[in-house]
Amino acid sequence: MTREAAASVVQTRQQGDVLVVSIHNPPVNALGAAVRQGLLAAMEKAEASTQAKAVLIVGEGKAFIAGADIREFGQPAVPPSLPDVCARIEACTKPVIAAIHGAALGGGLEVALSAHYRLALQSASAGAQLGLPEVNLGLLPGAGGTQRAPRLMGVKAAAELMLGGKPLSAKAALAAGLVDQCVEGTDPTAAGLAYANALLAQNAPVRRTRDLAIAEPAAALADLDALAADTARKSRGLFSPMKIIECVRAAVELPFDEGMAKERALFMECLDSPQRAGLIHAFFAERETSKIPEARAAAPRPVAQIAVIGGGTMGAGITVSALDAGLSVVMVERDAESIARGQANVEKVYDGLIAKGRMAEPAKAATMDRYTASTSYDAVKDVDLVIEAVFEDLDVKKAVFLELDRVCKPGAVLATNTSYLDIDAIAAATARPQDVIGLHFFSPANIMKLLEIVVPAKVAPDVVTTAFELAKRMKKIPVRAGVCDGFIGNRILAVYKQAADYLMEDGASPYEIDAAVRGFGYPMGPFQVTDLAGGDIGWATRKRRAATRDPKARYVEIADRICERGWFGQKTGRGFYRYPEGSRAGQPDPEVLAIVDAERAKKGITPRSFTPEEIMRRYLAAMVNEGAKVVDEGIALRPLDVDVTFLSGYGFPRFRGGPMKYADMVGLATILADIREFAKEDPLFWQLAPLLEKLVAEGKNFDSLNKAA
Numbered sequence: 001m002t003r004e005a006a007a008s009v010v011q012t013r014q015q016g017d018v019l020v021v022s023i024h025n026p027p028v029n030a031l032g033a034a035v036r037q038g039l040l041a042a043m044e045k046a047e048a049s050t051q052a053k054a055v056l057i058v059g060e061g062k063a064f065i066a067g068a069d070i071r072e073f074g075q076p077a078v079p080p081s082l083p084d085v086c087a088r089i090e091a092c093t094k095p096v097i098a099a100i101h102g103a104a105l106g107g108g109l110e111v112a113l114s115a116h117y118r119l120a121l122q123s124a125s126a127g128a129q130l131g132l133p134e135v136n137l138g139l140l141p142g143a144g145g146t147q148r149a150p151r152l153m154g155v156k157a158a159a160e161l162m163l164g165g166k167p168l169s170a171k172a173a174l175a176a177g178l179v180d181q182c183v184e185g186t187d188p189t190a191a192g193l194a195y196a197n198a199l200l201a202q203n204a205p206v207r208r209t210r211d212l213a214i215a216e217p218a219a220a221l222a223d224l225d226a227l228a229a230d231t232a233r234k235s236r237g238l239f240s241p242m243k244i245i246e247c248v249r250a251a252v253e254l255p256f257d258e259g260m261a262k263e264r265a266l267f268m269e270c271l272d273s274p275q276r277a278g279l280i281h282a283f284f285a286e287r288e289t290s291k292i293p294e295a296r297a298a299a300p301r302p303v304a305q306i307a308v309i310g311g312g313t314m315g316a317g318i319t320v321s322a323l324d325a326g327l328s329v330v331m332v333e334r335d336a337e338s339i340a341r342g343q344a345n346v347e348k349v350y351d352g353l354i355a356k357g358r359m360a361e362p363a364k365a366a367t368m369d370r371y372t373a374s375t376s377y378d379a380v381k382d383v384d385l386v387i388e389a390v391f392e393d394l395d396v397k398k399a400v401f402l403e404l405d406r407v408c409k410p411g412a413v414l415a416t417n418t419s420y421l422d423i424d425a426i427a428a429a430t431a432r433p434q435d436v437i438g439l440h441f442f443s444p445a446n447i448m449k450l451l452e453i454v455v456p457a458k459v460a461p462d463v464v465t466t467a468f469e470l471a472k473r474m475k476k477i478p479v480r481a482g483v484c485d486g487f488i489g490n491r492i493l494a495v496y497k498q499a500a501d502y503l504m505e506d507g508a509s510p511y512e513i514d515a516a517v518r519g520f521g522y523p524m525g526p527f528q529v530t531d532l533a534g535g536d537i538g539w540a541t542r543k544r545r546a547a548t549r550d551p552k553a554r555y556v557e558i559a560d561r562i563c564e565r566g567w568f569g570q571k572t573g574r575g576f577y578r579y580p581e582g583s584r585a586g587q588p589d590p591e592v593l594a595i596v597d598a599e600r601a602k603k604g605i606t607p608r609s610f611t612p613e614e615i616m617r618r619y620l621a622a623m624v625n626e627g628a629k630v631v632d633e634g635i636a637l638r639p640l641d642v643d644v645t646f647l648s649g650y651g652f653p654r655f656r657g658g659p660m661k662y663a664d665m666v667g668l669a670t671i672l673a674d675i676r677e678f679a680k681e682d683p684l685f686w687q688l689a690p691l692l693e694k695l696v697a698e699g700k701n702f703d704s705l706n707k708a709a
């Protein structure tokens with residue numbers, strides 16, 4: 001690390017009695033090696049200076065400091081370490097003040113906690129956000145956060161801040177005792193200087209957090225026991241939350257320096273865990289999916305007014321997302337009754353929020369002011385963008401687009417919410433295919449983060465960027481997908497769901513498969529999902545596709561037998577599970593097992609047993625193999641787009657980083673060997689993805705393809 005690099009990212013200047021240390025490391029002032037070096041040098045300078053009576057630390061740009069530089073994790077460590085930098089700040093013999101605006105997260109807050117006084121700025125546009133979100137990255141605060149925060153704000157509150165990973169506002173941080181002052185404003189240097197000079201005028205002493213005693217240690221330990229029990233129940237296989245509690249316990253039980261040593265040791269354990277690698281991959285991948293080729297070529301079209309065609313569950317969810325993004329929405333339905341139902345679906349969401357105390361009546365009224373409804377397509381003639389969410393049938397959709405083509409103004413974006421139909425064919429129904437795009441929302445659309453943006457052959461680049469801009473406004477995680485049956489998500493889902501069906505017919509019960517999938521970290525197994533979504537939906541699709549199915553392909557009829565009995569899952573009280581009166585937790589059903597047995601017998605299959613690990617190997621190999629095909633065909637831009645699709649739309653455990661990242665961590669050669677082995681039984685289903693074979697031959701992994709598109 002050169003001295004010049006350190007000096008350019010951390011600058012010092014004398015302002016009267018105060019040495020102002022300002023960090024300038026865009027975009028978020030992450031604490032990379034140069035910043036750590038610069039902070040250390042600045043503290044030495046402050047100590048040596050005869051002019052400096054106090055030190056003020058501020059961040060330039062939109063943040064104080066967003067934390068350690070996450071890109072450095074997994075690389076060889078470069079000195080000085082952040083705990084050493086924090087120790088140096090705290091040891092300073094002159095008062096050190098941190099003036100915080102914007103994000104003070106993770107290591108950023110830890111720098112502030114090692115200062116002697118803290119001021120947070122509050123403003124309507126960009127107030128301070130103070131938090132220790134390391135848990136979201138599979139880590140724990142590793143620069144004294146676990147030892148200093150409990151001394152300042154109390155053990156329980158500090159542990160909850162770290163376990164929850166959510167930041168506090170300036171006001172909340174003041175109330176919690178994390179900062180000493182909270183002022184209105186946006187200029188941290190001006191506010192910080194005023195505070196520093198006031199402290200100097202009062203002869204305020206150096207005041208080190210490490211010297212504070214933990215209040216009521218016995219009660220604190222009891223609180224930690226309760227939190228540990230709660231965390232063990234809730235954290236579903238996550239490694240770092242229990243380690244956080246261990247560190248905080250050390251803050252109560254051990255002297256400061258021994259607590260710091262404990263924190264360091266446990267931080268290193270977290271850093272080395274595959275969960276850290278998976279979660280950090282997820283963090284960056286979610287930011288990369290917006291980096292699409294079209295972004296360089298075209299600015300988005302302006303969008304203020306949108307129309308949603310269809311007021312069913314999907315249309316209403318999309319309407320809520322759009323209203324919440326501040327847009328005006330006109331909903332089009334075929335008759336007054338359907339309009340009433342659509343509006344009721346929208347209002348139900350807001351009424352639910354009001355019931356939970358998360359929205360006030362006037363806010364609902366103000367939001368609904370931007371909502372109108374109509375039975376006539378003429379109502380959409382002035383809108384900037386239309387999202388069609390009608391029945392999933394190509395002819396029905398084509399008819400809608402014919403109407404939209406007739407009434408919409410030139411340049412309006414025409415989007416379909418289809419989940420697998422051919423969008424090129426839908427676009428061809430209009431005279432303006434350049435304006436037609438897929439916006440595949442997931443149900444419930446106002447809650448699910450994923451938005452597949454499906455890009456047909458003739459669409460204009462600025463329509464694609466408009467869709468990404470809309471996703472941003474709606475706070476969705478967009479993934480660019482190409483046109484094929486099911487796009488990225490549903491295409492891959494269809495394949496691993498088939499693998500689950502084969503496992504079931506070959507000997508694993510649906511309950512064993514669901515348990516194995518949950519054991520891997522999913523919230524639910526595939527048969528529970530079928531019961532939740534309604535078995536009739538998949539059944540209808542299977543019937544529709546029966547005529548075109550490859551007669552040589554293996555077809556499992558168990559789900560059809562269940563649907564034939566009218567057992568469509570939770571809504572009918574029975575599916576793969578039984579749902580006794582009002583219950584949402586299913587119970588295994590011996591009659592379902594009898595159906596499974598009968599189907600096996602019919603095909604002459606002697607059931608064999610599968611361990612949870614064997615189940616997951618097949619389930620994931622099917623997912624990864626199809627994922628590789630989707631990347632190879634350009635349906636997904638990069639492997640990370642597949643990862644984000646499954647993390648934010650299909651419940652793939654975030655700590656595993658997504659299916660492609662998981663495959664990299666297991667080793668592609670292992671997955672390849674598994675597929676070759678499985679293909680001996682069913683070569684038609686287990687057709688190897690050429691990309692997987694190629695990467696293994698070249699000694700590469702999926703991550704090597706994750707460069708910006």
Ligand code: 3H9
Pocket residue numbers: 027028030063066067068069070071082083103105106107108110133134137139140141142143145284287288
């Ligand atoms: C830690 O501190 C460990 C310590 O306890 C112990 C150490 C020993 N590093 O999100 P945005 C990039 S762990 C590197 O789009 P926003 C980001 O990738 C850390 N890069 O903006 C993006 O890059 P690009 C604890 C980072 O305004 C750009 O900055 N801290 C980091 O929506 C803009 O980001 C955290 O977990 C980083 N730390 O949100 C905080 N942070 O433009 C993580 C961001 O190339 N960060 N980048 O795509 C955040 O939560 C949000 O980024 C933040 C801004 C709220 C700050």
